[in-house]
Amino acid sequence: MPYAAPLWRSIRDDLRARIKAGLLKPGEKIPTTKALMEEYSTTSATVRRAVDSMIESGELVGRQGIGVFVADDSQRSS
Template identity: 40%
Template structure:
């Protein structure tokens, strides 16, 4: 199930599937579960699952075969472990940016609250 962590659901799903590929739970050549199965497993819509699949396809971890399904690439486990440090660094930077944006949003909300209360008093 996708959790409310601030990280988009499709990235959480991509992270989970990437981990399964890296650890061998999804072996090279293995078929990924169907979109419907992944929707049910993670309790999300098909568009969220498709976005996650797109991320993994872009990373070169999976390949689609028309009419057959989506499969783990033969060299995917090596690719996943090679990209891990850069991926973690980027995710850490994104988390920091999200926290900064959340803080800024709170500050703006407080300023708007103050400004709009003052404008009501001056009327």
């Protein structure tokens, strides 16, 4: 049986694809945790892991009490 990647990685990869395709633009707020939970039929912990991994890599920026946004060029870590 082939190995299936964890769902959080699939969510991360999908968000990356949306950014690359221009569906989510720099400075734009990503869907809420609740919206992503519903879209992927998963838990908040799974969504948070995907989003947190993108924050750690500098692809997304979290703003306390406001939301999570696509990093623009000045915010991206190289």
